[in-house]
Amino acid sequence: MKPLMVELGERSYPIIVAPNALADFPQICQENRIALPKQLVIVTNDTVAQHYLATLQAALAGYQMLVITVGDGESFKSLASYEHIMSQLIAANISRDAAIIALGGGVVGDLAGFVAATYQRGVDFIQIPTTLLADVDSSVGGKTAVNHPGGKNLIGAFYQPRLVVIDPNCLLTLSDRDxxxxxxxxxxxxxxxxxxxxxxxxxxxxxxxxxxxxxxxxxxxxxxxxxxxxxxxxxxxxxxxxxxxxxxxxxxxxxxxxxxxxxxxxxxxxxxxxxxxxxxxxxxxxxxxxxxxxxxxxxxxxxxxxxxxxxxxxxxxxxxxxxxxxxxxxxxxxxxxxxxxxxxxxxxxxxxxxxxxxxxxxx
Ligand SMILES: NC(=O)c1ccc[n+]([C@@H]2O[C@H](COP(=O)([O-])OP(=O)(O)OC[C@H]3O[C@@H](n4cnc5c(N)ncnc54)[C@H](O)[C@@H]3O)[C@@H](O)[C@H]2O)c1
Ligand SMILES: [Zn+2]
CATH class of the missing domain: 1.20.1090.10 (Dehydroquinate synthase-like - alpha domain)
Structure with a gap:
């Protein structure tokens, strides 16, 4: 499927919308000339992991992968989760050449994006949104953030992803209300x-x-x-x-x-x-x-x-x-x-x- 481009000069990036994109993730990267580094970090939450992590992991067999899960919900878009992820990246010796992949809704995307923006002053970031809100809104545009008790999204950065991969089939498991x-x-x-x-x-x-x-x-x-x-x-x-x-x-x-x-x-x-x-x-x-x-x-x-x-x-x-x-x-x-x-x-x-x-x- 023809990618759609977010035109931002040298920070331009493609958005791919395709049923089964999750299973085809490495091929999609290749087609869009995104060279995946050897070290990949997947950030997700328990709910999304249950449905979709195995498919993504199978597609990425052969890569060195670190999976970090956070709890489910807005309250986990926090400095505590940010620190939890950072500590795991440091403990696993994740290098500056690694890429961070957000697999989840807007909460995971905003949190993982802020980590990517700041880990060693910035590492490559890829969004795989899994809610409709994340598909059409939060995964595109480069706003990343965590909340503070004093307010929502008060700590964050503009940091554009390298690629957004949307698999509409992921929406089949989403709650009606979401x-x-x-x-x-x-x-x-x-x-x-x-x-x-x-x-x-x-x-x-x-x-x-x-x-x-x-x-x-x-x-x-x-x-x-x-x-x-x-x-x-x-x-x-x-x-x-x-x-x-x-x-x-x-x-x-x-x-x-x-x-x-x-x-x-x-x-x-x-x-x-x-x-x-x-x-x-x-x-x-x-x-x-x-x-x-x-x-x-x-x-x-x-x-x-x-x-x-x-x-x-x-x-x-x-x-x-x-x-x-x-x-x-x-x-x-x-x-x-x-x-x-x-x-x-x-x-x-x-x-x-x-x-x-x-x-x-x-x-
Ligand atoms: N960065 C931006 O530009 C931007 C724009 C709009 C909203 N946001 C942020 O997005 C967040 C809200 O995002 P959201 O609505 O995606 O909430 P969310 O990430 O909490 O996801 C909603 C619920 O759906 C579950 N879920 C996710 N994918 C699923 C799937 N495929 N199947 C079953 N369950 C699934 C999640 O675990 C969660 O319980 C807010 O924090 C908001 O501030 C950011
Ligand atoms: Zn909104």
């Missing part, structure tokens, strides 16, 4: 960038929910194409990359206010996108019919569209904590119709409050 959460980010790409993607999601919603590999592979590829274009234009989030945060200012507030685990990230982003769309409708930038279409698509994907009931102070308290706040002003991504978006901090707070209220009472 799968649907990933779909929220997929819809987001359509809203900010691609009306055709939205139409295709509407047309194939059943096949997508059934995780039909050919359909889902095409959807993942399109999302990666969009993310690659945005990252190539704005690697360090000075401008266009911020549009990827559509629904996230409200979403982060929902996640934080509800407490850990109540809403998944994708669920919160879905409800957040609805508030942003409502705001756009009020500003006359989105038609009511477009708003209804987006709402219906999210409902069809099994995602929540009604935000939780919080008082306005709580919303603002959490939105001001969002990392996109610049010089004290909360910045909003506003969809302009469907297929385009803009970033602004010039929105009357009352309009925001009204949009939240209307999204709440809509049916």
């Amino acid at each position: 799968y649907r959460s990933g779909l929220a980010e997929v819809v987001k790409y359509g809203v900010i960038y691609d009306p055709e993607l939205l139409a295709s999601l509407e047309q194939h919603s059943q096949a997508i929910l059934q995780r039909q590999p050919d359909i889902i592979a095409a959807v993942i590829r399109r999302c990666c194409e969009i993310k690659a274009a945005i990252v190539a234009a704005d690697e360090r989030e000075q401008g266009a990359r911020a549009l990827l945060n559509l629904g996230h200012t409200f979403g982060h507030a929902i996640e934080a206010a509800a407490g850990l685990g109540e809403w998944t990230h994708g669920e919160a982003v879905a409800a957040g996108m609805i508030i942003a769309a409502k705001l756009s409708e009020q500003l006359g930038e989105m038609q009511t019919s477009e708003y209804r279409r987006l709402r219906q698509l999210l409902v069809d994907m099994g995602l929540p569209v009604t935000p939780p009931q919080l008082d306005p102070q709580t919303w603002w308290q959490y939105m001001r904590r969002d990392k996109k706040v610049k010089a004290g002003a909360v910045r909003f991504v506003i969809p302009v119709g469907l297929g385009q978006a803009r970033l602004t901090s010039d929105i009357a707070p009352e309009l925001v409050d009204q949009s939240i209220q209307q999204a709440l009472t809509d049916s």
Whole structure:
């Protein structure tokens, strides 16, 4: 399958989306002229290892491999896990020429990526994402991080992988809730960038929910194409990359206010996108019919569209904590119709409050 390139000069890298890519991993590296070093380190977690580690190990027979597993969950995207991995790399005498492979969802990818960015000042890094969110979002673009008790992703680096290999068949074992959460980010790409993607999601919603590999592979590829274009234009989030945060200012507030685990990230982003769309409708930038279409698509994907009931102070308290706040002003991504978006901090707070209220009472 033809690779898709993230164009970043000499740090450019290919993304390969192919069913069975896991078993074909060495051939894919070869086809893309990525010479695998003798020493490989696979970072994964217990859950993913159970499903996919044996396949990858069999494909890589003959290489010297160190497998490091961490616990499952966001709480393991921590400095403690970082230190645990570093200690094992040092104990095993892993050299600077080694490559670190992340096999897992966004948690494993962000953590392993930060290790790769900093072990001996940087070693080669390869992403093999296994959740839909990681396929379409976290594995592409080079943001790596661990959390701190003081906040999410506070410690990290921009560090691009050498290669991203996506096997859509891995999604077959993903929980329904994690799968649907990933779909929220997929819809987001359509809203900010691609009306055709939205139409295709509407047309194939059943096949997508059934995780039909050919359909889902095409959807993942399109999302990666969009993310690659945005990252190539704005690697360090000075401008266009911020549009990827559509629904996230409200979403982060929902996640934080509800407490850990109540809403998944994708669920919160879905409800957040609805508030942003409502705001756009009020500003006359989105038609009511477009708003209804987006709402219906999210409902069809099994995602929540009604935000939780919080008082306005709580919303603002959490939105001001969002990392996109610049010089004290909360910045909003506003969809302009469907297929385009803009970033602004010039929105009357009352309009925001009204949009939240209307999204709440809509049916
Ligand atoms: N770097 C970025 O640009 C970026 C972008 C978005 C999100 N993120 C980060 O990504 C993380 C969330 O990622 P996530 O949603 O993938 O969560 P996750 O990595 O925790 O994976 C979700 C769950 O699915 C399990 N799992 C993974 N693959 C599986 C498979 N194929 N079959 C069965 N189970 C599987 C995991 O063990 C976990 O329990 C957050 O930490 C977030 O900050 C990073
Ligand atoms: Zn997100």
